[in-house]
Amino acid sequence: MTQASLEALAASVPDGALLALPPDNSLPSVALAKALMRRGAKGLRLLGVPVSGFATDLLIGAGCVAEVQTSAVSLGEAGFAPRFSAAVKAGTILLRDATCPAIHTMLQAAEKGVPFMPLRGVVGSDILAHRPDWRVVQNPFSETPDPILLLPALQPDVAAVHAVMADEAGNVWVGRRRECATLAHASRRLLVTVERVVPGNMLEDERLAPGVISATYVEAFAVAERGAHPVALLDEYGFDAGYVAAYARAARTEEGFRAWAEEHVFNRIAREAAE
């Protein structure tokens, strides 16, 4: 665990990495996605845990993405994700469709260090027909026919989340969004942006400890205030519907996306440098 700058975090994500991102209700680091755009990341393989939102659409629009594995891509109330839709239509990204509990199950297999885990349902879905890496087998514990899906363990190269705070020991706090802990356990590296750093060790506080991801799993963290924006962050700040709706309108076209990114992603460095 080390504290680093946001841009250093982005620099540590190699081109082509399998990068896991939580969706818009589960602490995505939009700040890190924007930093990856600024660093000009290429060929990223994104994993939606279990679905994808704003950060994924940004990275696709900026040409950072080769593949997306997810159960859905959406901007919620603002509708379809425009750069994702355009990329699917143009065939510029490889899309691997999944279903939410399958992604959770693949990560849980990696978390446990086992090669696969079973999941009910899915048999008869066309998703399965397009996933040669998923297998249906006879339940070995049943004496009657009982086909069941086996899912391979999935270990992301990097997972990125935005937590509320880090402490002096390098633990990070995600509150009730404990599914982020499974993501941390399953991934080779966890990069975290936080609103602030607090003194002490949160694992010594019985009331904070259940919402902590231990420093064991945290490779590096960076302070990025409002790093989830426009997505909500627990009880810290709400969803900025106006910002996302304005993005959705602008990003309908490639030119509109570029103008939006110029203002909201690339110019920030210049603005901050001038301040």
Next chain:
Amino acid sequence: MSGAVQPEERLAATLARLILDPAAPPVRHIAVGAASPIPAAACWLVAKSGHPVRLSLLHKRSGNPFTEGTRELFDLTGQGRIDLFFLGGGQIDGQANINLIGTGEWPGAGVRFPGSFGSAFMYFMTPRTILFREEHSPRVLVPRVDHVSAPGVSPPEVFRRGTAQALVTGRCVFRFEPARARFVLESVHPGESLETIRAETGFDFDAPDQVVVTPDPSAEELALLRGAVCDEMVETYPEFCARVWARKAAA
């Protein structure tokens, strides 16, 4: 608020009657997923009518019951602790197959929909599903979906707890008969007839000799929808509450 019944109110009351249908498996715990204000209103109407039902609303910001995100919803469903779920579809066909993938060549070279979410699991593992889609047109209700996110019925050896109970649209209510994998017209909303439903539905379905009109919500149901139900919904669905009930969220 004037007395005229709004279409959203009729749909919510219709869904509430289906939830409470004594012929269907009992409902103790309902989960409501992505942006679904009308199903959410139906669930609140059931709860506020005095029925002891637990509601888990995934998108409610305060009081969200889950401490392990959506993973917990799927685990709860696997355990058999969720009795009813709502699903929609970019396309729905006459065998109750749903398509949330897209049209044209895989994975949606025509129109790409957002994706399947948890449907390929929930449709199997919930004792009953109510399909809900406001748009009722031949482009949504198709003879055969382009891609199956989740199948309407399964062969007997495939583990499955339930199927669709009904399909509710902006024009009518269809019951689903899983043994025949076929929809039966149950009622048409005011202004519709068997002929208009046939014209707007891409799949074939059965209909009784006498087609009944979907009843209006009762005075009690309307009072609850406009009062206690709206109170519960205004935080999560501010735009819906403003549009349907002219209710503004507290600042």
